[in-house]
Amino acid sequence: MGELSYKPSKTLATYMRVDENQVKLLIHEHLKRLGVVVMEIGEALEKHPIARKYAWRLIAPSHDEYVKRAAEKEVGAFIYVPPGVKPRLPIQTCFFVSKENVEQAVHNVVVIGEGAEIVLNTACAAAAGESLHVGVTEMYVGRGAKLTYAMVHGWTQLFDTRPRTVVEVEEGGSLVMNYINLRPVRTLEAMPRVVLKENSSAYLSTILLALGDSHLDVGTVVELAGKGAKAEVISRTVARDRSHSIMRGLLRALAPGVKGHLECVGLQLSPKAKIEAIPALDAAVGDVELTHEAAVGRIAEEELEYLMARGFNEQEAVSLIVRGFVETGIEHLPPTVKRQVRVILDTLAEKAVM
Numbered sequence: 001m002g003e004l005s006y007k008p009s010k011t012l013a014t015y016m017r018v019d020e021n022q023v024k025l026l027i028h029e030h031l032k033r034l035g036v037v038v039m040e041i042g043e044a045l046e047k048h049p050i051a052r053k054y055a056w057r058l059i060a061p062s063h064d065e066y067v068k069r070a071a072e073k074e075v076g077a078f079i080y081v082p083p084g085v086k087p088r089l090p091i092q093t094c095f096f097v098s099k100e101n102v103e104q105a106v107h108n109v110v111v112i113g114e115g116a117e118i119v120l121n122t123a124c125a126a127a128a129g130e131s132l133h134v135g136v137t138e139m140y141v142g143r144g145a146k147l148t149y150a151m152v153h154g155w156t157q158l159f160d161t162r163p164r165t166v167v168e169v170e171e172g173g174s175l176v177m178n179y180i181n182l183r184p185v186r187t188l189e190a191m192p193r194v195v196l197k198e199n200s201s202a203y204l205s206t207i208l209l210a211l212g213d214s215h216l217d218v219g220t221v222v223e224l225a226g227k228g229a230k231a232e233v234i235s236r237t238v239a240r241d242r243s244h245s246i247m248r249g250l251l252r253a254l255a256p257g258v259k260g261h262l263e264c265v266g267l268q269l270s271p272k273a274k275i276e277a278i279p280a281l282d283a284a285v286g287d288v289e290l291t292h293e294a295a296v297g298r299i300a301e302e303e304l305e306y307l308m309a310r311g312f313n314e315q316e317a318v319s320l321i322v323r324g325f326v327e328t329g330i331e332h333l334p335p336t337v338k339r340q341v342r343v344i345l346d347t348l349a350e351k352a353v354m
Contacts, residue, residue, distance in 0.1 A: 011121075012087050013038040015077040016094040019102050022075070024094075031087060037080040038091060041107055044078035051078050055109050058138045058166035058195075066162040069105040070136040076106035079120070083113035083142065090119040097159070100129030107136045114142040114170075121340075122151040130158040137165045141173040141200075148176045148332075152344060155185035157212055165192040167202075171226065175202040176332045178341065182348055184212035184243075191219045191248065198226030198255075206235045207326045209348050210243035210273065219248025219278070224258035224288070231259075234328050237266040238352050239273035250280045253288040262292040267299065267325050269318070269352060315353050323349035 012031045015038055016024035027038045037048065044051035061071035070076070077093050097104050112118055124133060133155070141147045147167075155161055169175050175196075181188065194202050202222060210216050222231045235247045251260040266275035277294035299321055307317035326345055 011092045012089045013091040014094070015092070016096070017075070017104070017106065018096045018098055020075070020104060034085045034087065035082040036085060036087065037078065039078050041076045041078045041109060042074050044109075045074070048078070048080070050080055050111060051109060054111050054138065054140055055107070056138070058140075058168055059136065059164060063164065066105070066134045067136050067164055069103065070107045070134050073105050074107055076108040076136075078108070079110045081112045081116045081118050084115045085113065086117040090121050093120070093122045095122070095124045095133065095135065097126040097131045097133060099127070100131060102131040103134070104131070105134040108138070110137070110139040110147070112139075112141045112145040112147050115144045116142065117146040119148045120150075122149070123154075124151070124161070125154040126156045126159050128156055133159070133161040135161075135163045135165075137163070139165070139167040141167065141169040141175055143170040144172040145170070146174040150178045150341060151180070153179075153181045153185070153188070154183045155188070157184045157186060159185050160187045161185060163190040163192070165190070167192070167194045169194065169196050169200040169202060171198045171200060173197070173200045175200075175204075177202070177204045179205070180207045180341075180344055180348070181216065182209055182344070182351065184214045186213070186215065188214070188216045188218060190217075191221060193221045193223070194231070195223045195225050196229035196231060199228040200226060201230045202232070203332050204231070204233045205328050207328070207345070207348065208235075208237040208245060208247075209352060210237060210239040210245045211351070212241050212243060214243040216243070217246040217248070219246075219250070221250045221252065222260060223252045223254055224260055225254045227255045227257045229255065229258045231261075233260070233262045235264045236326050236328055237275055238269065238322055238326065238348070239266060239275050240269040240352060242270075242272045244274045246276045246278065248278045249292070250282065251290050251292070253283040253285060253290055256285050256287040259289045260291070264294040266296040267322065268296065269299070318353045319349045322352045
């Protein structure tokens, strides 16, 4: 998958689907001994009561026309990590579309038991042509558990993609979620929803590279549903050519004593590129602390002049500025993932000025 090959040098499990077919499923014996399950969702629903307990609990099969398609096919990955288990290496899932006129609709369910920890890396990409990817993902983070999740998308100019993600984090749990879009895509519409219970926390970052005629409508909804819940949501968009990007964000306080910060910032590299920032705060109770900031602009001339005066040409200077702009949230990632994400951000900065 070219520049999307950001997987760590070692993983403990890999699930891969090409077009509508599962082509690879590997799980290390170490994980099996720990009771970790990685398998096809359809098979899991037949064999595992846990899969039946959690599937379709956070999102209804009738949610919208795209979720209905995934419900009808019932293919995708099921991942279960038992309580207290903390695998030392990541689990990886890959979804690839290799040809035209494919509708790849998947339903993924991830269940992290109480006190467990997992790093999950997902890569989604297409080779060429006009196709559709629908990814419905339900994630359950148990009491005191931690999920670190990184997703990288690299589609094509005639591709449409509709991710539908819902995450529930139980008391004292922690979620770190990073999403990166690297290539032009005809349309991308995503609004992940995260529900935080008492004293749980979430850090969510979204980095979008909008190229060509891409239309990106991406946001995050965080429901601070339990006392003491905390969330930070950071969105960065770099827009070029004739692309149109909408950055949405909503923090909804449903319990007292919660804190949340929302930040949407866009960088325009072309005069015809359009960026909209739409942050929103909603407090249903008192004694909460919600803040937001939003900004859209272009590279300041003095920044370019400063770098060019030190020997960089204009393209190198712009690339350096973009690289600094998109590097957000790296400190929240474990070392294994951090190295790979840095490589991806270097690629993004190069593509932004090509």
